[in-house]
Amino acid sequence: MRISRQQEKIVCQMGRRERDLFLELLPLYPRTPAAHRKLSKSSILPDAEAAQKLLDDALAEQRDQNRQLLEQLMLDLARFQVQPTGLKLVLSEADTEWLLQVLNDIRVGSWVLLGSPEDPHTVEQLTEETVPNLWAMEMSGYFQMHLLKALTGD
Amino acid sequence: MAETVTPDLLPAVAPTQEQQDKPESDLEPGFLVICWNDPVNFMDYVTHVFQVVFGWPKKKAEFHMLQVHEQGKSVLARESMEKAEHYVHQLQKYHLHATMERDD
Numbered sequence: 001m002r003i004s005r006q007q008e009k010i011v012c013q014m015g016r017r018e019r020d021l022f023l024e025l026l027p028l029y030p031r032t033p034a035a036h037r038k039l040s041k042s043s044i045l046p047d048a049e050a051a052q053k054l055l056d057d058a059l060a061e062q063r064d065q066n067r068q069l070l071e072q073l074m075l076d077l078a079r080f081q082v083q084p085t086g087l088k089l090v091l092s093e094a095d096t097e098w099l100l101q102v103l104n105d106i107r108v109g110s111w112v113l114l115g116s117p118e119d120p121h122t123v124e125q126l127t128e129e130t131v132p133n134l135w136a137m138e139m140s141g142y143f144q145m146h147l148l149k150a151l152t153g154d
Numbered sequence: 155m156a157e158t159v160t161p162d163l164l165p166a167v168a169p170t171q172e173q174q175d176k177p178e179s180d181l182e183p184g185f186l187v188i189c190w191n192d193p194v195n196f197m198d199y200v201t202h203v204f205q206v207v208f209g210w211p212k213k214k215a216e217f218h219m220l221q222v223h224e225q226g227k228s229v230l231a232r233e234s235m236e237k238a239e240h241y242v243h244q245l246q247k248y249h250l251h252a253t254m255e256r257d258d
Contacts, residue, residue, distance in 0.1 A: 037246050039239070040253050045185075051239060058243050097206070101248055104199065108249040111194040118193055141196065148198055 001143075003150040010096050010150045012089040019087035025139050029070060029102050030063045031109025066102050073099075096151050103144040110137035185238035187231040190251040191222050203248045204230070207241060232257060 002013040014022060039055045040048065073080050073095065081088040091099065110133040111120055120137060189200070197219055204215035208230065221228035230252075231241055238254040245252035 032249060037251070038253060039242060040255055042255050044256055045254070046235065054239070055243055055246065059246060062247050100199070100202075104195070104249045108194055120193055137194070144199065145196065148196075148202055152198075152202060154198070 001146050003146060005150070006090075008092065010089075010091045010093070010147075012087075012091070012146065012150065014087040014089070016086050019082065021139055022087060022143060023082075025106060025136060025143070026070060026074065026102070028106050028109075028136055029067065031106045031113070031136070033109065033112060034060060034063075036112060062101075063105075066098055066105075069095075069098055070102055093151065096147050100144060100147055100151070103140045103147070107137050107140040107144065110134070110140070183232050183234055183237075184257050185233055185235050186229050186255050186257045187233060187238050187241045187245075188253055188255055189218070189222050189228050189230055189245065190253070191226045192251045195250060197223060199248075200250060203245065203250055207244045207248075 001015075001018055004011050004013075035056050037055070037059075039045070039052050045051055079090045079095070081090070111117070113133045114120065114130060114137065120134075126134070189204075200219045200222065201212065201215045204210055204218055205212060208215070210218075218228045218230055230245075231238065233241065235254075242252050242254050
């Protein structure tokens, strides 16, 4: 993937294979199970139940918003240009920021579906069920790192 | 067009009804925002999220990221319950493993 900055925009040029992988990856969002995270480990917060519900609702709202933004992006020919030779993404910094969240949701969700292994690279049994999760985790990480590099300039 | 003048001293802000109704302990900075280590989030990503959520410079964000990585957790902030909740929500939107705990 080639990434460049053009004025305020981040331009990602993918080749054909990257495009195909990316287009297969994005529909997996959202992948992290709802109510996956707890607000507190100790559960001794005042109104702990209500506070947890507030978090779950906020995350659900964020998921819906990101899903809508993703759908809009994929239909926007100015920002999402599917070409015979690949895919050209023209993103603002804000677009890149939520796309990072989307990709990390796919990465973390795939890891959870793998059973949250301590070392994700040594999944004990590669089966028809686990391989797609490992693939999604690795591929989302690949695109994530490229976008992050574009955003931070490192 | 006239420019907005920024006063040197900010007026004291009266607590809202909601704040008045809350127990005092919830308004005191007695809640820790903690980020826990996990094997799935990239180090660079965690650093980036800390910078975005807290507005920290890269060096400070990296310090806390390394603390998470090497010591298993890092206390990122000590805040009122409301603010701690806000930070945990933000961090979890990025899928970091963050919680808030009472500082005893």
